[in-house]
Amino acid sequence: MEKLKSILNTILKEKKGYLTFLTGAGISAESGIPTYRSIDGIWVKGTKYHRPEEFGTYKYFSKNQEEVWQYNLFWKKLIEEAEPNLGHFAITEIEKVLGDRFKLITQNIDGLHQRSGTQKVYEIHGSKQKVRCSKECSEPIDFPENINFKEYTEDLTPDDIDDLKCKKCGNWLRPHTLWFDESYNEKYYHFDTAYDIADNTDILFVVGTSGSTALPVSIVETVKIRAKWIVLINPENDTYFDDILRGCKTLYSIQESSSVALPQLKNIIAEIISS
Template sequence: MITRFKFSPNDRIVVLTGAGISAESGLKTFRDSDGLWENHRVEEVATPEAYLRNPELVWRFYKQRYLQLSEVEPNPGHKALKQIEDFAGGNFTLITQNVDGLHRRCGNKRVLEIHGSLELSFCSKCLAKFPMNEIDLEQSLPRCDNCGGLLRPDIIWFGEIPYHLDIISDILCQADFFLVVGTSGVVYPAAQFLHICKSYNAITIGINLEEPKNSYLLDEFHQGKAGELLPELVRIWTRGK
């Protein structure tokens, strides 16, 4: 028996995913151990100050990250999470720290991208959003069609407040199951989300390459790759609907 749990059709299931599941598709992020993202430091490309200092460099960086998305595909871990949404429907929420859109591309609908999306930008003046595929990426500094303001990637940078936090606390309080996938569970926001779910009696399950230090908050921990473990776990959790 690899898991002692099973979902019921009315269970509210919340999943939090982090860099680990994207890494299995070949994408790197800052959460890799060396603290660099494709050889750039956080302070160079992922703070509001970096953007003010050198917007061309920041744009070049995110354009490359955006273009790289066409070279990767959702992996079996993403596909297994899609199956959970198929099972739970409106009772499912996927919260992701990833900005690559792979969950949406895999077919998940109820996705909250708390760190934004590489596929969007917004006007730093009037805040209008623009899909990247509608922007002329040949320009070194794309501008807003409405007001001429500078566009910036729709990415939550260090020091900025993540998206959707207002609705997430309600969702966490009501969860019957909370799954943490591809993130250590020690660092904010995963650690805080885990605490909330635990204090409201959700069943908590972790899947990650390394066992987190706060694994005492997890009712079950599975060590390894999401793409290798999740397909079988999901098959068992959703069996017998």
């Protein structure tokens, strides 16, 4: 960590750009939420008869609303049973120390960053804590409190179905998340904001994500083109990010879990700030 400490010392003393964290499913896996594509992942458990690119689409939802909501209520059950871990709490403490220079962009839709106390979170894939009208007649709203979470095999009740309809127009509500056949946008998924943050980032910490979706890859590539520092924090070293950054002179890799690496990083940043 001595090299990283030297890098951070220079960046923090310059007092210019952002210190940005880009987090993915790996940080939440340590809280017991399976990642999407692992052998015990969400897609494997939840969609036995469907490929993700088929099931996780607006097209599929528009014809199979009850089935998709059964799956999402199972998903919500996993989220509600999970608790933020040491990695989440370390990021919260880093935000307190860095103030306006701190930015957090997350692919995660579980809300664990907010539950750990992080204030400013840009959720580029949406949030399971909210729903919106499938016909877009109104803004996203908080997830209805009176809907019970499900095991994947449980059917929706008539009351569930009623509560999952838009009170304004009567159409189905949908999860406030980005599906495979949808595009990023600023209104719901902070598309322009994410690029602006990347353009003004001095060091990007890529935590627990392999690079399987488009906007996170673009964020990393933007920082790379600007020749700013990128720190990969992941126990694996064979991800897509490892491939596209191989040979990069401004790359630093920490092959540790986020719950181990992030508390160490928090201590380094706090020590430099206080010195």
